[in-house]
Structures are given as C-alpha cells and as structure tokens.
Amino acid sequence: MECKNETVRLSLDTIKEIIAKDEPDVEIVSFEEEPGSGRGDNYTSMLYRLRVMGMKQQKNTTERVKWQRAIIYKVLPDSRERREAFKSETLFRNEVAFYTRVWPALNALQSRGRRVFDGVARIYTAREDLIAMEDLRERGFQMGDRRVGLQLEQLQQTLSALAGFHALSLALKELRPEKFEELSRRGGNGVEEAMFRDENADWYRQYYRVAANNAIKMVSEALPPMAKERREDVMQRLQTFLHEDTFFHTMSKLAAAQGPLTVFCHGDCWTNNILFREESGPDSKVVCFVDFQLSRVGSLALDLANLLYCCTSGEVRRVHMTSLLRHYHLHLIAALEVLDVQQSSRDPATMWNVLTKEIWACGRFGLGLALDMLPISTCASDEAPNLYEDEEASEKKEGAQGPPPGGAECARLMTDLVLELIDNEAL
Template identity: 40%
Template sequence: MGVNDTGNESELTSSTSKMNLEMLQKIFLKIEPDVIIDSYEESKGADRGDNYTAALFRLTLKGHTPSSDGSKKLRWEKTVICKRLPDCKVKREAFKSETLFRNEVEFYNTIMPEFLAFQKRKSGSGNASEIFTAVPQCYLAQDDLVILEDLRVRRFSMPNRQRGLGMEQMKVTLVELAKYHAVSLAYREQHPTEFKKLISKISEGIFAKANTEWYKNYYGILTKNAIQMVTQTVPGKAEYADKLKAFVKNFFGNMVDLVNKDTKLSVICHGDCWTNNILYKYDDKGSICETYFVDFQMIRYGSFALDLSYMIYCCTDASLRKTNLQNWLKIYHQQLVKSLKLLGSLEDLCTDEEDLLQQIKDEFKECARFGLGTAMDMLPISTCSSEEAPDLYVSASEGVPAPPELNVPTNEDCRRKMTDIVMELVDGEML
C-alpha cells in the first residue's frame, strides 16, 4: 500500500503533456525493477457525467522482463488510472480543479501513509478486518498528475449511477466509512499536533466563504430548480416549498457554516461519497466481498455526518431510507465502536457506547441539510443519461475563466428524489 515508493520523484516531470516511456519507467523502477516498459496506450477512463474536476485516462503499459537465465523475454502488462488536471485553463478555473487536485495529492502523499502507519502501530496483533486500507495503490501523486492502480483488474466495479445504492451496498459502505472515520478520530485524539498539520495541508474545495460570489449564479440556478421541482410535485403542500425557500435564501452561507462546524466527531471526511467514487468487488455467489473508495479531491475537515448525509441523500431512494435510516446509523456506530476500541480511543470520545450512538444521531440530524444541499447539485447529474450529461472533455476556448455551468435538464426521477428528500427533512424536523 506504499505511497510514492516509486524512486526519486524529483526526477519526474510535473507536466502530463511530457509523459513518456522514460517517465513511466522511473515510476515503476522500485516497484518492479526488472520490468522494461516498451510501450503504452491511452484510453478514456470515464464516461460523460462520471467526472468533472479532473481528466481521467486509463493507461495500458506493455513491456517485458528477462527470464532467470536471460535467454528470453517474458511478457509484462499493467493497466493504471491516470488522473490529471483538465488541459483547458478555463475548465480548471471553473471547477477550482487545482485546489481539489492538491487535496488528493496530499491525501496520497501524506494523510493516507500517516493513517496506515498509525493503524499498524496501534493494531498490533488485533483484528486486521477493522483496519482501513480501502483505497487504490498510488504509484505517483504530484502537481497535476496522479497515477493509481486500476481496480478493474481486481474485478472491482462501479455501481449504476442512475440506480444508486442498494441495501447490501449501503451496509458494506457504511462499515468502510466508519473505519476511515475512526482512524481520523483516534489519530486526532492521540496526536493532536500532528493532526493539525495534516488538516492544514488541505483546503475546502467548494464551500469556502471566499467562493461565495464565484458560485453565486451556479447555486442560484440549482436552488431555483429545486424549489420548482418540489412545488410542481406537491403543489398543494406549500409548507415543504416554504421550508426549502428559507434554507436556500442563504444557501451558500448555510453550507459554509455546516462544513466549518467543528465537533467532537469531526474527521478528515472523504467529501465526495457518491456512487461513482465507491467500487465493489463481488464473490462467486454475487455478494460484496470488498469495498473501496476513490477520488479524494473533496477531502475536508468537518463532521463525520457530512459524509453520511451526502451519501444517504444523494445515493439512496426514499423507500429505503424510510425503513432503514436508523439501522444504517446503528451499523455505522457498531463499526465505529469496533475500530475505536482497536485504536484505543473509544473512551476519549464518549462515556459509553450508547452515548456515542446518541452523538451520531444528533450530529446526523444537524447535518442532514448538507445532504439536501449536495443533492441539489448531484441529483441532476446522477439521474441523467450519459448522453445528457455535460461533457468536460469538449475543448473550451481559452479566455477569461468563469464559474462552472452544469445546466442539466431535470427529469422525473430527479424531481421525485428531490421532493422526497425535502419532505423527509421537513417531516423529520431537520429542515
């Protein structure tokens, strides 16, 4: 799982446009020193609607290794995911891609290695299944380029964006998310100075006060669309639209306040927990045996409930939430307890396990509005077809950078999901 065990990074070019065989050879020199890379092929790594803040490509590397006696060449092949900043400066500025990209570089170069080392020190001969390692191996993370293992090779697959997450997917994802958050909580309690250094390396990618004017029109359109969807779907129940209007009157300010709220259960959040950033591996019987997270560009320091509310309200149907929401919080709580016990910090955070469960419920209720806010952005994208999704990779003319425009036509599924969330939060006194 080593990050940057790739030889001398300073010898590598920081420009993806200069990627060549020599560069790739240096990256894999320490990992697989006997391999000679002869060629590579590049193909698209994401469909339209799957990624907006970075360009994703799949590289197929082909080469050889000499046989033990040197008499023949043995074929070698590896596919990797190459993630880089959009070539177009206007696109980079629109999505604040450079800030987001730096976050991911810091995650792979600094945060995850520190979390892995901490877990190794604390777990000893403990249960390895409570350890969080569910991220792809990183071969290189620098400047405008990140190279990761291709999880598809290990038979991982992405869930259907339009369908969202089902019961089994939710359960296993909550378990892994709790493990990830537990490491953050334990590390913060036991190494407060070092933890402050970690969070100083990352920046809020979207909901920073400085971005208020930049995103004013973007979120103005999204909130207007959300009000329209709710009003059209439940025209005879003005209380739902009224509560929504009150929230969006100062929408960006409310979202900024939510991400800046520092609590006893604040962690380094994943920040972008939706279907396209969660991959599953299935066994021969069709059950999920492994769950991995990808895309750490949106990492932020904030309440654990920001991740939970984002995932629950952006990725599940109201019918599932109605009968399972409280159970999901219990599943998350049970795993958090297990991992915190292993890491030695359970007593630092609560008087007992029931106290922790109540903290989780209270904080989730407070942060549910964040899930609604992100749903206004994500539901139009996640419910549309690939053909309807905006295409980041279409060349834009170089000019004055402008805020992003992702005007996706609303559809019936989007209207239903948005209205369900608003009604659920109003009825549950969370909005």
C-alpha cells in the same frame, strides 16, 4: 512529461520511471491509452486508462517473461475555462495532499495487524498536475450505476468501509493529536475545505442560483396533493434555506463545524466514487473509495449525509435509515476497539447519541449537496459535460453555469428528501 495546450499526459519515459520504483527488473516496451471514464462520470478532472506492456527478468535466471500492468491516471481538464469553472486546480492540490500526507498518517496507525480500512487505491505518483494509481478493475472492482443509486447491500458495505476510514481519524486525534492538528489546520500541510468557504460565495453564486431555482421548480411541481397550508410551508422552508444571500454561508458553516466526531472526510461520497467487488474470502475488501479532491476536516456525518441523502431513494431511507446508521455505528465502535482508542466518549451509547445529533444537524448539508448531485446522478450521459472534447470546441461554450436540469426521477428524489427533512424537523 509532454505538454501541449497546458495538457499533461504520461509519456513512455515517465511510465518507465513510475514502474521502476516498484519493479526495477521490468523493462517497459510500450503502452496503450484510452479515456478512463465516460461523460457524467467525472467533472473536475480527466481520467485515462493505460495498459503498460514490458518484459520482466526472472529472479536467479536469465529468462525474461511478458509483463503487463494497468494504470489509471488523472490530470486537469484541457479547457482552462472548465478548470476555472470547477476550481479544478484547487481540488487537485487537495487530493494530492490527501494521498501524500493525510493517508500515510492514517495508514500508519494500522501496523501490527490493526487493519480497519483498506479502501484506498495504490498510488504510484501524486503531484500538483498528475495522479497515477492502480487500475482497480484489475482487482475486480466496478463502479455502481449512478442512475440506479446504491442498493441496500452496497450501502451496508459502504458504511462499513466509511466506519473504518473515520475511525482512523478519531484514533489519530487521540494517539497523535499534534499530527492531526498539523494535517487539519487551514493553510497547513494537509487537506482543507476547497469549496464551501465564505470567500467562494461569489464564485459559486451563479451555479447555485441555477441549482436552487431548478430544485424549487422541481419540488413545486412534484409535491403530492396536500393541504394548501402544508404546501405553502414546504415551499417557504425550502426557499428560505436556498436563499442565495444565506445558502452558501449556511453550507460553509456546516462544513466547518468542529466537534467530537471531527474527522478527515472523503468529502464527495457518492456512487461514482465508490467501487465494489464480489467477496472472494472472509478477509477480502469489497469497497474502495476514489476521488479525494473534496476531502475536508469536518463531522463524519457530512460523509453520511452525502451518501444517504444523495445516493438512495426516499423509500430506502423510510424503511432502512435507522438500521443503516446502526450498522455504521456498530462498525465504527468495532474499528475503534481494534485501534485501541480509549476515550470515554467512545462508549457505544454516548457515541450513538452524538452520532444521531450530528446526522440531524447535517441534514441540510445533504440537501445542499443534492442540489447538484441528484441532477448529475440522474441525467443521461449525453446531457453531461464532455471533458474530453478538444480545447477549441470547449472554449466556445460559456462554461459550467449550473448542473443539468433535473427530470422526473430527479424531481421525485428531491421532493422526497425535502419532505423527509421537514418531517424530521431538520429543515
């Protein structure tokens, strides 16, 4: 590895080592590198895209042919200030634990044709300062438009994939409970809550103070005409939830709650971490998830609240919320049947009742995530932090003190969400 100013970058020797594990008959000749994401697409780490060129020895012949492979690799931000502001090193370790321990345990349940989820990229190497994986663009996957949000078909595809992913955790709990416990135990070998834990409250206080004040201002200005009494009630409920003495504790409590639907959550299930491709056959997989840095052990409803409250509009939810949850529920039950999970609580009617209760309970968690996800997803790229700027330029700034201020579209989405949760008696 080459290191300068604490920056880790892939060298030709390391690339050769990575490729040799899978294809020993390939001789790497050269590679080209470029940034792997744009401003506003990624905040806690830096992505680079490689095009690796070489020659491959043909089997049973002396002939060699040209060979290429595309690789994405992720490293920590150049700026130590930015690493500290986003707790990038903690998040990076969490993602490594997911790829090296949690995912192998879940994937092992899919032997003998019992496949319910293939939405994780092929990982070449994962260590505390570097993760290298396949470039999913080579298989036709593309990121959605964060400023547009997810459309109905994309939501259905994502929920189908999430159902399979969550089913693997429920199966692991039943079939190998000791392994689930080992990987979910705080301080153990698996993933753990990296953000919403009470000891982080002071660390994130300024960030969420800015985010909360922005949200209160947006909602106050964007509320449609209504009776004075209703307006006062709406603002009082929002301000109570966002009070800085209790907000972070509430989010931590929701994230840590355990129950019958406790699983390994993706943890950051928003538009930029969901890749889609057009179906090319009845068995082709159309959704892949990336960026498992915020993986946590908690209710599967945490992922659903993240997706449905941060990546859709109020209009979509008003018309399709129940049908979308039914879609997820149907695929979850089907995946559990494939995995041969037998617990009586997997009865479809029982599962639906538990699921709807947990979605209601996690509504506030979705709003808490929306405080920074909606401003980030709706801002223009030139308003987002640039993680690829040089170290000297970055250090002159104060660091991440809060999400970018939300514009009119953000205010509309935030206001719709607040009113929806109040109408549902979830806030």
